[in-house]
Amino acid sequence: MFIxxxxxxIIAAKLAGALSVRFGQPSVLGEIIVGVLLGPSVLGLIEATDTLATFSTIGVILLMFIAGLETDLGEFKRSGKSSSFVGFGGIIVPLFLGYLVGVMMDLSNLQSWFLGVMFSATSVSISVQALKEMNQLKTPEGTTILGAAVLDDVVVMIILAFLMSFAGGDVSLTTLVIKKALFFVFAILVAWKVVPWLMNKLTKLPVSEAVISAALIICFVYAYVADYTGVANIIGAYIAGIAIGLTNFKQEVFEKVEAISYSIFVPVFFAYIGISAVFTGILDNLGLIIALSIFAILTKFIGAGAGAKLSGFNWRSSAGIGSAMVSRGEVALIVASMGIASNLITQDLYATMIVVVIVTTVVTPPMMKIFFNSNMKVDSKLNRSIS
Structure with missing residues (x-):
């Protein structure tokens, strides 16, 4: 049945993606929407099983691995300042305004801060695909977005651990910070010394497809270690992609991983976002869902966009960067599940926030299309006037 x-x-995602492109939108939007249609919320043809979730996880890991392969390390280093401004801007504004919203909703002080943390989370896996389709992934804007996402993940998880320690959870903030620091030390040292050596050794094995196998081993190990140390697995996969991108195997790995990923795993990941969406009782809280969705979109858009403007980007680029940071995706879902397990969020608010996360994920690609297309048209006019 699973087959x-x-x-x-796959067929539904590809057809919906093509239809979305025909309407001038990124294909990822159609793939997410068709997932909603296939899932239990509408047609009920496909359930969100553990096996499907595993395929989805592999899909997002490979997607971020490819993004790492395409990253220009020199540009990544140069974007440190802008990534920091965008990352912190996209955290501070939703965090504190989210806390105020929680207070107005009569939540406890701790619950209000947790609501702010949920609004602060960002997942750029959706944005990465949209950036690729618009040929913006290797631009200063694209590199800034990826750098800001790494910072966002680390800082938000540290804040979350701090809150959970107050909630009586079995969490040590010191241990968590040390584990994250050790991961990045491990990631950098291994990327610099071990990855090139390992690729050279493994690719000499007398077996078929040794290069791609070696690359995937490194990708999955990085993802596992990142997840084990409290950093999102997609960040580990992204760093693994950067590491292999520094070797002579970059192009071969990129071509083969892209073929594997986009034929099976990535379409499943995007469709699974829609399939796993549950809209039970949505009408009972429709007003709250609409209000929180607008709030979630605006706070991240304004906070990250303002950070981009302060770091030197023009208004159009800043708006594009802000829109790319809007999606909360799987990172916010992880935060929400940790919150309900620690009684930091009620079941009703949890269900509401799940819908809000889906809304932010769906609106991100069209927002990016608007602002990045506008920016590209301006650049094109400037180039024509110069020539």
């Missing part, structure tokens, strides 16, 4: 479901997801 048939897999075939259905």
């Amino acid at each position: 048939l479901q897999l075939a259905l997801i």
Whole structure:
């Protein structure tokens, strides 16, 4: 049965993606929407099973691995300042305004801060795909977005651990910070010394497809270690991609991983976002969902966009960067699940926030299309006037 479901997801995702492109939107938007249609919320043809979730996880890991392969390390280093401004701007504004919203909703002080943390989370896996389709992934804007996402993940998880320690959870803030620091030390040292050596050794094995196998081993190990130390697995995969991108195997790995990823795993990931969406009782809290969705979109857009402007980007680029940071994606879902397990959020608010996360994920690609297309048209006019 799963094989048939897999075939259905792939064909539906590809057709919906093509239709979305025909309407001038990134294909990822159509893939997410068709997931909603196939899932239990509408047609009920496909359930969000553990096996499907595993395929989805592999999809997002490979997507971020490819983004790492395409990253210009020199540009990544140069974007440190702008990434910091965008990352902190996209955290501070939703965090403190989210806390105030929690207070107005009569939540406790701790619950209000947790609501702010949920609004602060960012997942750029959706944005990465949209940037690739618009040929913006290797630009200063694209590199800034990726750098800001790494910073956002680390800082938000540290704040979350701090809150959970007050909630009586079995969390040591010191241990968490040390584990994250050790991961980045491990990631950098291994990327610099071990990855090139390992690629050279493994690719000499007398087996078929040794290069791609070696690359995927490194990718999955990085993702696992990142997840184990409290850093999102997609950040580990992204760093692994950067590391392999510094070797002579970059182009071969990129071509083969891209073929594997976009034929099976990435379409499943985008469709699974829609399939896993549950809209039960949505009408009962429709007003709250709309209000919180607008709030979530605006706070991240304004906070990250303002950070981009302060770091030197023009208004159009700043708006594009702000829109790319809007999606909360799987990172916010992880934060929400940790919150409900620690009684930091009620079941009703949890269900509401799940819908809000889906809304932010769906609106991100069209927002990016508007602002980045506008920016590209301006650049094109400037180039024509110069020539």
